[in-house]
Amino acid sequence: MDLTGRIRRWALGRPRVLVIDAPGGERFRWQLEDELDRRHWPLALSPADTDLALVLGRPGAQLAAAIELLWSQVPQPRHRQDIAADGDLPAQLDAASVALVDAANRTEPVQPGAQTQLGNLGPEPDDVDDEHAGHSGHEGHHMHHGGDVAGLAMADTAPDRDGLTLDVLRVALGPVLPGWPTGLVLTGSMQGDVLTGVELAWVDGSDDPNHGVLQATPQAVAMDQLARILLVAGWPTAAAAARRARRDLSGSHPQRAAQTQRAAARVASRVRGSRALRWSVQGIGSTDRGMTPAGSAHAAGDVWGGVRHWCDVAAGGEPVPVAGSPRSLTEASILLEGSELAAARLVVATMDLERPATRVETESTGV
Amino acid sequence: MNDTLLSDPAVIAVVVLGAVSVGSGIAVFVVDSMARATFALLVSFLAIAGVLLALDLVYLAVVTALMMTIEMAIMAVFMIMFMMNPAGLMPMTMVHNGRGSAAVGFVAFVALTVGIWTTDWPSRRGQPPADTTRQLGEAIMGSHMLVMLVVGIGLFATILSGTILATGRGRYDRFGADLRATRPDDPTPGGLPR
Amino acid sequence: MSDQTTLQTVLTVAAALVGVGLFGALSQQSIVMVMMGLELVVNGVMLGAGAAWFFLTPDLPDAQMLVVIALVVMAVEMAMGFAATIAIYRARQVDMVDMATDLHG
Amino acid sequence: MWGLWTAVGLVVAAGLGLGLVFAAADRVALTGAGPKALVEPVRSALRSLLEQRRTTLAPDRLLWRTACAAVPVLALLSMAVVPVGDRTLLSTSADLVWFNAMEALLWAAVWLIGWGPNAVHSLVGGYRFLAQGVAYELPLMFAIITAGLGAGSLRTTDVVAAQSDLWFVVTMPVAFVVFLGSAAAFAFWGPFAAPAGADIAGGVLSELSGVERLLVEAGRVVLLGASAAMAAALFLGGGSGPWLPDPVWQLLKTLLVTAVLVGVGRRLPVLRPDRAVELAWMVLVPATLLQALVVALLVLAGAYG
Numbered sequence: 014m015d016l017t018g019r020i021r022r023w024a025l026g027r028p029r030v031l032v033i034d035a036p037g038g039e040r041f042r043w044q045l046e047d048e049l050d051r052r053h054w055p056l057a058l059s060p061a062d063t064d065l066a067l068v069l070g071r072p073g074a075q076l077a078a079a080i081e082l083l084w085s086q087v088p089q090p091r092h093r094q095d096i097a098a099d100g101d102l103p104a105q106l107d108a109a110s111v112a113l114v115d116a117a118n119r120t121e122p123v124q125p126g127a128q129t130q131l132g133n134l135g136p137e138p139d140d141v142d143d144e145h146a147g148h149s150g151h152e153g154h155h156m157h158h159g160g161d162v163a164g165l166a167m168a169d170t171a172p173d174r175d176g177l178t179l180d181v182l183r184v185a186l187g188p189v190l191p192g193w194p195t196g197l198v199l200t201g202s203m204q205g206d207v208l209t210g211v212e213l214a215w216v217d218g219s220d221d222p223n224h225g226v227l228q229a230t231p232q233a234v235a236m237d238q239l240a241r242i243l244l245v246a247g248w249p250t251a252a253a254a255a256r257r258a259r260r261d262l263s264g265s266h267p268q269r270a271a272q273t274q275r276a277a278a279r280v281a282s283r284v285r286g287s288r289a290l291r292w293s294v295q296g297i298g299s300t301d302r303g304m305t306p307a308g309s310a311h312a313a314g315d316v317w318g319g320v321r322h323w324c325d326v327a328a329g330g331e332p333v334p335v336a337g338s339p340r341s342l343t344e345a346s347i348l349l350e351g352s353e354l355a356a357a358r359l360v361v362a363t364m365d366l367e368r369p370a371t372r373v374e375t376e377s378t379g380v
Numbered sequence: 381m382n383d384t385l386l387s388d389p390a391v392i393a394v395v396v397l398g399a400v401s402v403g404s405g406i407a408v409f410v411v412d413s414m415a416r417a418t419f420a421l422l423v424s425f426l427a428i429a430g431v432l433l434a435l436d437l438v439y440l441a442v443v444t445a446l447m448m449t450i451e452m453a454i455m456a457v458f459m460i461m462f463m464m465n466p467a468g469l470m471p472m473t474m475v476h477n478g479r480g481s482a483a484v485g486f487v488a489f490v491a492l493t494v495g496i497w498t499t500d501w502p503s504r505r506g507q508p509p510a511d512t513t514r515q516l517g518e519a520i521m522g523s524h525m526l527v528m529l530v531v532g533i534g535l536f537a538t539i540l541s542g543t544i545l546a547t548g549r550g551r552y553d554r555f556g557a558d559l560r561a562t563r564p565d566d567p568t569p570g571g572l573p574r
Numbered sequence: 575m576s577d578q579t580t581l582q583t584v585l586t587v588a589a590a591l592v593g594v595g596l597f598g599a600l601s602q603q604s605i606v607m608v609m610m611g612l613e614l615v616v617n618g619v620m621l622g623a624g625a626a627w628f629f630l631t632p633d634l635p636d637a638q639m640l641v642v643i644a645l646v647v648m649a650v651e652m653a654m655g656f657a658a659t660i661a662i663y664r665a666r667q668v669d670m671v672d673m674a675t676d677l678h679g
Numbered sequence: 680m681w682g683l684w685t686a687v688g689l690v691v692a693a694g695l696g697l698g699l700v701f702a703a704a705d706r707v708a709l710t711g712a713g714p715k716a717l718v719e720p721v722r723s724a725l726r727s728l729l730e731q732r733r734t735t736l737a738p739d740r741l742l743w744r745t746a747c748a749a750v751p752v753l754a755l756l757s758m759a760v761v762p763v764g765d766r767t768l769l770s771t772s773a774d775l776v777w778f779n780a781m782e783a784l785l786w787a788a789v790w791l792i793g794w795g796p797n798a799v800h801s802l803v804g805g806y807r808f809l810a811q812g813v814a815y816e817l818p819l820m821f822a823i824i825t826a827g828l829g830a831g832s833l834r835t836t837d838v839v840a841a842q843s844d845l846w847f848v849v850t851m852p853v854a855f856v857v858f859l860g861s862a863a864a865f866a867f868w869g870p871f872a873a874p875a876g877a878d879i880a881g882g883v884l885s886e887l888s889g890v891e892r893l894l895v896e897a898g899r900v901v902l903l904g905a906s907a908a909m910a911a912a913l914f915l916g917g918g919s920g921p922w923l924p925d926p927v928w929q930l931l932k933t934l935l936v937t938a939v940l941v942g943v944g945r946r947l948p949v950l951r952p953d954r955a956v957e958l959a960w961m962v963l964v965p966a967t968l969l970q971a972l973v974v975a976l977l978v979l980a981g982a983y984g
Contacts (some may be wrong), residue, residue: 024725052710053719058881059800061733061888064726088731088888117729184799191877206803245878247949249709289870293951354803356866358878394580398587401621405594405614409602415739415794421610422787424591428621431584432641436627439773439833440641440642444620446780447645450816451652453786453809456794458656459606465619480603489593496585501578506633511669513772513833516642519635527639531646538650545657548664572957 022114025090028064029057033080033189035070036196036215040229040263041096042069043237045259048102050253058191060086065109066093073217074194079188090117184208188216192245194364195277199349201358206354213342213349233262235326236277238365239284242320245362246294251287254280258327274329281328291317298348298360316356321362342366385504390434397434402425414459422452439513577629584625591618605662609655613648620644686768697904704713705868705900708945709893716803717731718901727893735796735886739877747891749788750898757781758905762835762912763926774835775823778909782865786812786904787873789867789883792895804882804972808874808953811864815871819861821967822854825974826913829983835909839917841983848914850977853970855914857963859940862906866899869944873952907936940946 030049034042045067049056055265057063060083072080084093092113096105187198201211236259243252258280261273284290294316345364349357386394404423411417425448432441446524509515554564591614598611620641627637702720710716734740760767760774771777786809793805827833829851830841832834838847848855864871875882887895911917911932918925920932977983 020725021729023831024722024729027719027722027726053710053716058877059885061886061892062881062884064730086733087735090729090731096971182799203799206806243948247872247876247878248947249877250711250945253711287948289950290948293948293954353953355873355876355878384580386580391580394584398584398621401617402587402590402594405591405617408610408614409594409598409607413739414606415742415791417607417610419791420741421613424614428591428617431621435624437624437638437641438629438771439776440624440638440645441617442643442771442773442776442780444645444778444784447649449780449783449787450813451648453790454656455606455610455652456790457809458659459805462604462659464604466750476601476603477579478601481597483594484600485593487591488596489795492589492592493586496582496589501581502630504577504629505631508632511772512638515635516638518629519639521640524635524639527643531643534650535646538653542653542657545654546660571604572961 018118021117025064025110025114025117027052027054028092028110028113029062030054030065030067031057031060031063031083031087031189033066033068033072033083034195035068035072035076036194039237043229043233043256043259043263044102045069045096046256048106050256052106054106056191060084061088063087064091064113066091067109068093068095075216076188079216083189092116186357192241192358194361194366197361197366199346199361201349203354208349208352208354208357211346211349211357213346215342223262229263231326232277232329233259235323236262236280238363239320239323239327242323242359243284243364244314245358246290248287248290251280251284254283255327278328279323285324290320294320294359297356298352298363316359316363323363386434394431394434397427397430400424401431415456418452418456418459422448425452426537436508439516581625581629585622588618588622588625591615591621605655605659609651612651614646616648616651689763690759690768691755693761693763693908694755694901694905697758697908697937698707698754698901698935699904700934701904701907701941702896702900704937704941705945708941724893724897727889727896730889730892732889732891733886735798737789740793742791744891746788746791746795747887747894750785750792750895751901753781753784753876753903754898754905757902758908761822761905761908762917763929764838765907767835770834770836773833775827775833775838777827779820779823782861782902783812783816785865791881792887793874798886800879800881800885801879801883804876804885807876807879808867808883808937810921810956811867811871811874811952812957815861815864815963816962818857818959818967819865820940821964821971822851822857822861823913825851825854825967825971828971828974828978831978831983835912839912839919842916843919845983846914846916850982851970852973854974855910857967858910858913859906859936862903862910863940863944866902866906868899868903869940870947870950871955872949873955876949903940904933904937905967907940908933910936921963 031048032042032045046056054065066080066084066087067112084091087093090113092109093107094105094112096102182203184201184203187193188196188198196216198214198216199208199211200214201208203209236255239258240252240255243249243255258277259272262271262277264273297316298319345361345366348360352360384391401424404420404427407420408424411420426445429441429444429448432438432444490569551559554566555561556565595614595616595618598614599608600611602611604607623637623640623644627634627641627674633639688862699720703717706716706719707713710719712719757778759769760771760777767774769777789808789812793801793803793808795801826838826847829847830838832838832841841847860871863869867874873882875884879885884892884895908929910931915932915936917932918929920928923931
């Protein structure tokens with residue numbers, strides 16, 4: 014093998030991975046993430062950062078279309094692989110790695126799509142053109158003619174919380190984002206980074222008949238939720254620790270049960286005891302506005318309450334009765350109204366959202 | 381002293397930077413995009429900072445670069461807030477009385493230039509100090525202290541009046557009509573326990 | 575180039591900046607753009623003061639002080655300009671000088 | 680006297696070297712993979728070189744690309760006033776302000792990286808960076824000026840020389856901590872990484888790939904490395920120390936600062952900017968002003984010789 018080839022292989026030896034899990038594949042996603050952690054393959058945050066796109070499970074038609082659009086934005090060299098649940102995971106990842114190096118050896122003239130970010134993936138491809146970031150004209154006032162440029166609509170104005178009528182952008186978040194429930198799409202207006210007119214919907218998700226069956230202890234599920242929250246909150250080292258604890262919890266090593274429990278408790282108490290995290294997320298998504306029914310899982314009603322709740326469950330504490338804890342999308346969208354983008358991401362990551370049990374055709378959300 | 385005050389490379393640098401400064405100054409009003417206009421203005425300032433650097437006014441040059449960059453970055457936010465079409469995706473003109481303004485600008489330039497080239501400038505008086513920054517600092521803290529006091533008070537007044545003009549909320553909005561609220565009612569709470 | 579020619583060249587550049595700035599400040603409709611014009615004028619003043627210090631009186635700090643004052647003027651102009659823009663916009667949804675003149679109607 | 684090009688080359692090499700060290704330490708702390716992770720920055724850099732540059736719909740390409748290239752250049756320019764041994768590439772009478780000005784120019788560059796690609800997450804990252812920049816600029820300025828105040832000079836070599844009796848960190852602990860924190864904020868790293876946060880899909884970095892991502896990432900770590908070296912020079916006495924030659928001491932101190940910065944920074948979650956910004960305005964600005972007052976009084980009392 015020549016030197017360039019060798020360098021290329023070495024350089025791509027730790028590809029950045031975008032994991033796209035069709036709903037229902039949680040348990041399998043855990044295995045995949047464990048394997049990625051073992052190999053030190055980092056998770057990509059955006060298509061621009063991606064080398065390998067791994068698709069888990071069988072995405073439904075709408076999700077598949079979204080994945081297609083996202084894939085079009087990934088720069089070369091790249092490789093996309095559908096990971097089968099019943100296959101040998103390490104072998105599949107090895108194959109993906111080899112295929113990536115092959116892709117790098119071919120010089121394909123394909124340009125990545127000129128779409129904006131994955132945050133712009135709407136439920137329908139047509140919606141993508143409606144989102145448009147900073148380049149905002151004031152359609153609503155003075156001599157501006159509105160219309161659109163490069164297929165992008167100009168921004169409109171609307172009253173905002175500071176009493177200034179400034180630009181609003183139509184945005185759509187999801188269905189694929191890091192730390193985001195795959196298949197969930199948030200549409201709304203954004204001023205600066207404040208979201209209004211929030212609507213939530215699930216895209217069709219999975220074609221898998223085993224959809225939605227997660228065979229895991231509540232403790233492991235809580236640890237997974239914690240890992241997601243920590244990723245969104247920007248604490249990668251703690252998120253990795255939570256993933257490790259999740260692996261041990263979902264593994265079958267009865268002889269090491271006590272050790273596993275101690276490790277899980279350690280992770281939970283580290284997160285619970287973090288003053289910086291508490292200071293950062295306390296009060297976000299607070300339900301003071303009286304939107305949440307009493308007895309919800311979120312004792313304090315904010316993200317920090319949620320974090321504490323998941324920590325308690327993850328540490329193996331008595332499973333708090335979570336009467337009606339999976340929230341409906343309507344409830345969630347009311348909670349997200351008027352929150353900042355970061356706050357909305359944290360709130361969604363903290364929530365245990367109810368997924369539709371069967372395939373749902375989403376009606377147009379009226380973007 | 382038979383040599384010139386500025387070395388030849390320095391003269392070339394000054395002339396080139398001057399041309400860049402004027403060129404990007406013109407670009408401010410030519411480009412369609414507000415983002416580009418803002419950053420063209422920044423380039424103009426940075427070129428002038430470069431000239432000041434060549435003239436051995438290091439502190440002033442660096443402070444100019446520092447202040448103007450911050451100003452332009454903040455201006456960028458305002459431009460997105462208030463400008464229609466800040467990215468210039470749709471070319472448009474937003475001028476009034478362009479001809480008259482151009483005439484005024486041109487006449488000012490010509491008048492100044494004629495004055496500059498017809499004046500018999502005196503030759504340099506005295507020697508530059510070893511440390512120009514120290515010269516300025518000692519002036520500020522010594523002979524010209526009054527100027528700095530006035531400037532300081534002026535800036536303080538600007539902070540106050542600017543905030544009062546810009547904000548839409550007063551203390552009655554934050555602490556209630558009788559000012560009795562223990563915690564201010566703000567759209568975003570912030571990080572301090574208040 | 576003799577020193578006098580260099581000084582005159584630099585001052586001409588300063589004069590050009592003042593001219594361009596005047597044009598911008600007078601012709602633009604948007605308040606933000608008007609402010610940019612004014613800033614260019616002050617930019618020219620700064621250049622002139624710096625050149626005067628170097629070529630004429632480097633032993634005195636006065637010209638340096640002038641540059642400092644020009645910087646302060648720019649900062650004040652910016653701050654007050656934006657504050658006024660927000661105030662007008664809050665009241666009238668207007669950010670153009672032409673429309674702001676209607677205020678006295 | 681060094682030749683100009685030798686000096687430039689040395690500064691670039693020192694900057695890249697310190698950046699690489701920082702990146703390696705950061706990667707070790709982040710992955711917990713042990714010494715094997717030390718080569719990861721090199722691998723990432725090569726990977727970026729292999730990668731295609733991408734574009735977005737209706738970007739402002741000129742400003743975007745220029746800004747990406749500006750980030751490493753500015754980081755290296757700030758390295759130019761860091762004293763290596765007892766001299767700097769660029770010794771002006773206002774070194775400290777120069778260092779600060781390069782960080783201010785970084786504002787414009789990072790803002791443009793967020794603005795350029797015309798994408799939601801990227802723009803939000805740009806907004807966050809500006810808010811962060813405004814909030815940390817003043818504390819940083821006061822922290823740097825405090826060191827200058829103690830030395831009675833804005834020249835970094837004078838600041839190092841003034842610490843022959845007593846390291847400035849003893850009398851200026853607040854300034855030292857604020858300096859390191861602000862450096863992290865300007866490189867949007869660690870607890871101040873909100874402009875590139877995972878919640879906005881990488882924020883200002885979300886649309887970068889290939890060479891551009893490499894340039895920006897390299898600029899960030901070079902700035903952090905340069906800041907660690909600057910902190911060692913301004914507050915830890917630069918190259919002074921027994922037995923070993925000066926540059927070795929300086930390198931050791933820089934490595935120590937790097938290790939502490941990485942160790943503390945990676946232990947914390949990202950601080951949400953809307954909260955951290957209030958802390959900066961209401962606590963750090965008064966604290967650094969008080970620090971400057973204390974140092975001024977000490978100067979009057981003749982504590983710095």
